Amino acid sequence: MTKSAAGPAPGATFSSFTPPARILMGPGPSDVHARVLDATARPTIGHLDPAFVAMMDELKELLRYAFQTANEVTFPVSGPGSVGMETCFVNLVEPGDTVVVCRNGVFGARMLENVRRCGGVPVVVDDDWGTPVSVDKVEAALREHPEASLVAFVQAETSTGAHTDPAPLVALAHAHDCLAIVDTVTAVGGVPVRVDEWEIDAVYSGTQKCLSCPPGLSPVSFNQRAVDRVKARTAPCQSWFMDLGLQLGYWSSGARTYHHTAPVNALYGLHEALLMLHEEGLEAAWERHRRNHAALAAGLGELGLALLVAEEYRLPQLNMVVVPDGVDEAAVRRHLLGESGIEIGTGLGALAGKVWRVGLMGYASREENVTACLEALGSALAAQGWKG
């Protein structure tokens, strides 16, 4: 092995990073309120300090509010949303288990990858990108596979902007003796997520969407049925870090067993963001997301732009704007970023180059952002000579 110089080249200079001014209107991260940023910068204390433990108990209580659950097992996984997703699958899937996976976007496809890597036998239910998961198709799959033990789907598909109502799918899963895993990464805080009322068994979310926290944590919640399933496993969990049995020794009240060092400052931020959500109230937050979405949709219509998703399935927090023929998709995004500091997202996978993803998530869901984005879009399209 040849050796070259390790680290910076001689004379290389570095300086502190100052991020440029941005308005985050893509698929996440969303804008973070100064109160949350300030909270993350408070002095680090020990993860077993009595003061930290008390803060965490409060944080879990606030998370239960955000998820609308009384589940004891509700805590933030110390990793991004993908780690929350994998935590659900590595604990609930044993090798040979049949799992119905609903795929109507990138994140359903990622769930499928998780099932495979856990040694599960996937039954894939495909729906078009931009449409919700079909209850009829899931029912047909469950009838065809009575051996299935799990149904997994995404409530708010971040890659397509489509909303799937979890209630009928969870009921269907239970009617077929399956547990339900629901991805609510983009849902929580933006649209109703009622974990207890809908009897969702395992749920994961993210912090950087409608909770308006920096990315890096994944709130999860498991009900008793899910915990019982985990306890009844015959094969050990393939992951040490994500093993729910070990995680619970750390996160549960009472004697806290050392598992890993919690991301102390990120948790300060999540505590503050959840506190702000509690102050506003969930219903008020949902209504704010609806109102600002309606204003954006109306303005897009006036510009002559169409939304990909049918009206009844649109996520208010994530708007999929169809790129008109003849318009340079990337040039418009560059224009918005360069001229107005507004970040919007491009399409993922099958939708790459075909849509813009315009987020109105959490703290970014504000009237002035709707106005600024519409103006900037109009100006970017005019710069390309597009008339609508």
Next chain:
Amino acid sequence: MTKSAAGPAPGATFSSFTPPARILMGPGPSDVHARVLDATARPTIGHLDPAFVAMMDELKELLRYAFQTANEVTFPVSGPGSVGMETCFVNLVEPGDTVVVCRNGVFGARMLENVRRCGGVPVVVDDDWGTPVSVDKVEAALREHPEASLVAFVQAETSTGAHTDPAPLVALAHAHDCLAIVDTVTAVGGVPVRVDEWEIDAVYSGTQKCLSCPPGLSPVSFNQRAVDRVKARTAPCQSWFMDLGLQLGYWSSGARTYHHTAPVNALYGLHEALLMLHEEGLEAAWERHRRNHAALAAGLGELGLALLVAEEYRLPQLNMVVVPDGVDEAAVRRHLLGESGIEIGTGLGALAGKVWRVGLMGYASREENVTACLEALGSALAAQGWKG
């Protein structure tokens, strides 16, 4: 399933969390400099923003300096040190692989758990807690197991304060056609870690020890031999999140493929902490850790307290102080925390109740902390009537 009220009880009130004033002299997290805290509180920007990508390239360059490596594959895993550990094992161990695991503390035992969960066949080399890994025992294990493909050990055992010199163990591994995985969580920044000179194949670290960053990220580095081993796998990596092939699509320069949303603000902090290490210089940082350790050790001797680890194997950043007979271990820690705001650690596993773990890590390794800690210890012991 019975339903109870979701979320906070009626009338529950919450407020922003203000951490108490602390001096962090346990096994980590260590005190974080205000420059690093300030950096984490800068406005969140998109993880694919050109400005963020440029910052990340600089961060990786600074990480190479900290690791003393030119390895292209050097990046921070988006999770705590345990996720960095698991990333090394799930990528480098295939089912049926024989792995020599050195266990002289809690973290060697955790490596063993990882090997088992990857389907590896572990060969355990045990050494007493508080002593380094025995080169002779590892050599005997490798002779007895010519089929072994990996050797794994901890350079700086956070549970015992013992230092193991990686150089001879890595050379031995290579002489037996094995790769070497080295845990440097507590080592980097506090004692020399020379990834290229010692030809370590895969290495992981943490941010909350001698780098004095908030916890939550795990820097890793893989050399070409390790990358080739990963590419030659026949079984897919069991983890989606930790799959090095997928991670590389995201972290490598050039076309960045979306994998997960990076923990933007935590990375601002790591960038600043690495910048401060670069400004001070690695050699100066190592020397500072040595100097403050020597002052602490001398002062402990004057108090009549003994260190667990033999002088030549002591980690300067983590001092294992033997609890004298008749002294209430927990009462002393409570006294320090309550009277002086100083956090020191208790023993883990076999050392629980038998030692205090006194850290002088990163920004916490300062002369005034040595003085404050010795004074507080003396006062706490006097309060128990202990005369030394």
